[in-house]
Amino acid sequence: MKKRIAFALCMILMVLMLGACGTDPTTVDYNGKSYSDLQSEMDTNAGMVQSLAQLFKENKLTADTLPDDVKDQLTSSYGVTEAQIEAAAKWQDTLDEFGKMKKIEDDTFKVTKSGKTLTTDMTIKFAKKDVNFEVVYDYYSMDVTGISVDPIYTLGEKMEKAGLNTVISMAVVFAVLILISLLISCFKIFPYLEKKKAAKAAGQAPQQEETPAAAPAPAPVAAQTDDTELIAVIAAAIAASTGTSTSDFVVRSINRR
Structure with missing residues (x-):
């Protein structure tokens, strides 16, 4: 019994989900705003952003x-928002890149709700490219949180851009790898340069000739003093003290102390 009830509830839930998916967006109430209100605000935002972009261009x-x-x-008198001011710069860049605006395609307007975010967008034709104009709301307050102006690229253009990015990325990677390998190979040169520098320094060093060592200076020869007078005095003293003659003895040496 419980399984049958669970199965029935699942079937009812699926039916409700399918019914929700098929709901006409023009009849849905978006937190107090209707589909036509959001579309009118979209046109107002696009016109305001276009006017601001023109103002920026004229005054540089x-x-x-x-x-x-x-x-x-602008904010107090004309009700301009920060999001519109920021989007005006993107609009001007779009004009510079893709030429003048041709028309707004109101039949492309759509509303998307995801969580607490509500998004409205539509296609605007420029001279060279279609552009997606998008306004993002906070669903609970319905305040505009952002406005974007983005080019619509075809699948071929997206693939071309992706391929170009891939090629550039790979080229940068290979260039960096080649540079790193060159730097690593340069480290081998340093020992070679050091050896070459040392060999060059050794070859240029002057060969100093060995000079013979200077002969030691001869020791000063003590001056030989003449002891003749001293011997005569000593002999006379001895002869006087002994009462003999100096011829009776001979002084052979003198010891100094």
């Missing part, structure tokens, strides 16, 4: 260089 301004007093006047 950007979102970053816009004076604070002008920004305050």
